[in-house]
Amino acid sequence: MSGPLVLGIESSCDETSVGIVRGTELLANEVASSVELHARFGGVVPEVASRAHLEAMVPTLERALTTADIDLGEVDAIAVTAGPGLMGSLVVGLSAAKALASVLKVPLYGLNHLVGHVAVDILEHGPLPSPVLALLVSGGHTQLLLVRDITSDITEVGTTIDDAAGEAYDKVARLLGLAYPGGPVIDKAAQQGDPKAIAFPRGLTARHDMVKHRFDYSFSGLKTAVARFVERAERDGEPINVPDIAASFQEAVADVLTRKAVDACQEFDIEQMVLGGGVAANSRLRTLMAERCEQAGVQLRRPRPALCTDNGAMIAVLGSQVIEAGRAPSSLQISADSGMPVTQVLA
Amino acid sequence: MSSQSGWVLAIDTASGISIGLAHNGRPVDSRSETSSRKHVEELMPMTDELLNAHDLVARDLSLIGVGIGPGPFTGLRIGIVTARTLGLVAGVAVRGFSSLDAIALAWLTDETRPDGDFVVTADARRKELYWATYNASGARITGPTVSDPSELPELPTGGPGVEVYPEVFAGRVVPGAPRHLDAALAAAMIDRLTDTGLEPAYLRKPDAKVPRTRKSALASNTKLRIAYRQEAR
Numbered sequence: 001m002s003g004p005l006v007l008g009i010e011s012s013c014d015e016t017s018v019g020i021v022r023g024t025e026l027l028a029n030e031v032a033s034s035v036e037l038h039a040r041f042g043g044v045v046p047e048v049a050s051r052a053h054l055e056a057m058v059p060t061l062e063r064a065l066t067t068a069d070i071d072l073g074e075v076d077a078i079a080v081t082a083g084p085g086l087m088g089s090l091v092v093g094l095s096a097a098k099a100l101a102s103v104l105k106v107p108l109y110g111l112n113h114l115v116g117h118v119a120v121d122i123l124e125h126g127p128l129p130s131p132v133l134a135l136l137v138s139g140g141h142t143q144l145l146l147v148r149d150i151t152s153d154i155t156e157v158g159t160t161i162d163d164a165a166g167e168a169y170d171k172v173a174r175l176l177g178l179a180y181p182g183g184p185v186i187d188k189a190a191q192q193g194d195p196k197a198i199a200f201p202r203g204l205t206a207r208h209d210m211v212k213h214r215f216d217y218s219f220s221g222l223k224t225a226v227a228r229f230v231e232r233a234e235r236d237g238e239p240i241n242v243p244d245i246a247a248s249f250q251e252a253v254a255d256v257l258t259r260k261a262v263d264a265c266q267e268f269d270i271e272q273m274v275l276g277g278g279v280a281a282n283s284r285l286r287t288l289m290a291e292r293c294e295q296a297g298v299q300l301r302r303p304r305p306a307l308c309t310d311n312g313a314m315i316a317v318l319g320s321q322v323i324e325a326g327r328a329p330s331s332l333q334i335s336a337d338s339g340m341p342v343t344q345v346l347a
Numbered sequence: 348m349s350s351q352s353g354w355v356l357a358i359d360t361a362s363g364i365s366i367g368l369a370h371n372g373r374p375v376d377s378r379s380e381t382s383s384r385k386h387v388e389e390l391m392p393m394t395d396e397l398l399n400a401h402d403l404v405a406r407d408l409s410l411i412g413v414g415i416g417p418g419p420f421t422g423l424r425i426g427i428v429t430a431r432t433l434g435l436v437a438g439v440a441v442r443g444f445s446s447l448d449a450i451a452l453a454w455l456t457d458e459t460r461p462d463g464d465f466v467v468t469a470d471a472r473r474k475e476l477y478w479a480t481y482n483a484s485g486a487r488i489t490g491p492t493v494s495d496p497s498e499l500p501e502l503p504t505g506g507p508g509v510e511v512y513p514e515v516f517a518g519r520v521v522p523g524a525p526r527h528l529d530a531a532l533a534a535a536m537i538d539r540l541t542d543t544g545l546e547p548a549y550l551r552k553p554d555a556k557v558p559r560t561r562k563s564a565l566a567s568n569t570k571l572r573i574a575y576r577q578e579a580r
């Protein structure tokens with residue numbers, strides 16, 4: 001028994017990707033990123049991303065088929081990100097998926113991108129335990145999810161009330177005159193800095209915030225604090241120590257992300273946690289989360305960085321799970337849903 | 348000129364959805380949806396239905412033609428990626444044509460055909476029109492371009508753009524001139540339509556500004572500003 005052969009397409013933001021899995025075995029995961037096209041704008045420009053998706057879609061599909069070395073006729077189902085994400089980007093992948101499903105006469109599964117980020121770890125570490133807590137952190141999302149069944153039972157425990165964690169990295173990188181995207185450059189600058197040099201605020205950790213927002217995140221105050229710190233230093237004619245600021249900022253982000261995630265595990269009596277999203281590749285977050293999970297007796301699952309960022313394999317493997325759970329496929333008339341709620345696995 | 352033999356499917360999503368079938372150079376059947384907001388939902392089911400109605404599958408086609416606009420970008424991309432994916436999976440060649448050219452050529456087959464130069468125009472939103480000019484034999488002379496409606500030459504005018512600014516085109520509109528693309532006719536005449544390649548006729552750059560100044564007082568920090576400019580380049 002090897003499970004269904006599923007081709008998954010992802011185009012919700014700035015990566016065009018096609019992944020192919022057989023059950024829980026990864027056969028191909030081709031990604032074309034338009035990140036460089038957005039660098040000079042300091043963030044993803046939707047129209048630029050959409051144009052890049054159209055250019056990359058068919059070549060990426062061809063590459064994935066070559067890598068997986070399968071015949072299209074063997075494919076059992078097409079899985080595709082139906083949302084959430086940028087509308088103009090989503091529809092490119094969804095249209096390609098519909099054409100594939102239609103010609104191949106196989107079922108189409110329109111799936112939730114966020115749930116894909118959780119499901120991808122199955123490719124690396126096998127079936128997900130139930131329940132499992134997922135922390136998704138990237139330029140687009142910061143979410144704590146309680147997952148009882150990856151195909152049908154997902155609850156959002158917490159989310160950011162303002163910026164996504166990755167967005168805060170991008171903004172602080174800009175403040176410090178560093179490149180876009182901010183995650184890797186701040187991580188690198190922080191290696192030479194002192195994480196305790198500056199006590200930046202931890203968003204939504206004050207006692208009164210913990211009532212309503214115990215598991216929610218906020219990064220906009222932190223970003224403002226970094227801006228104020230830099231302004232004051234300039235006004236006072238003090239040198240600006242970029243590594244110290246980067247390390248202290250990164251420490252504040254990692255501290256609050258890990259603290260609330262571990263707290264949620266204890267609150268809901270969950271023994272396993274999975275990380276996902278582009279920021280899950282951040283070195284400090286990975287280390288600190290491993291330490292705190294160990295102290296709390298929580299087992300941590302971290303997919304390799306290439307599977308943490310947006311990719312088609314995560315959609316393909318979620319598709320294979322949904323098929324094995326016997327869920328009905330999507331209609332060929334489904335629309336993309338830029339605001340698809342995380343509680344909805346399948347469109 | 349010989350026509351493309353076999354079955355040809357033409358897809359155009361430059362305004363609404365138009366899909367048409369031709370066989371050995373003769374128009375056979377078409378489907379259309381005037382709403383410009385149903386592309387992602389309806390294009391593939393409508394295409395399936397049209398093929399099914401003639402007992403065809405995509406592999407039976409000898410060519411897929413796709414309109415590359417100009418038109419609203421999201422709709423264009425849906426048409427083009429659908430055509431390209433169908434072509435890849437079914438092993439059928441795909442070629443692009445200008446949506447304005449297809450309307451121009453259709454006009455010349457009609458008894459209302461202009462006997463001199465003429466214009467075909469489509470709505471570009473934002474108070475502008477897409478347009479191109481053609482001579483009496485259907486060759487494109489200028490365009491496609493995008494501009495204020497007042498910049499269009501005073502020539503007989505057809506295409507969906509004339510309905511958007513009736514006051515501008517009073518006196519230039521020929522009764523019976525085509526207002527919409529006929530995809531079955533486009534499929535029938537595919538070999539007379541210039542092969543445009545498969546990139547959408549965007550004609551406009553993406554709306555995006557390179558950030559010049561930062562909100563913080565750091566903008567006064569010359570050294571960092573230079574570093575930032577270098578990054579931004």
Ligand SMILES: [Zn+2]
Pocket residue numbers: 113117138140277309310
């Ligand atoms: Zn993502």
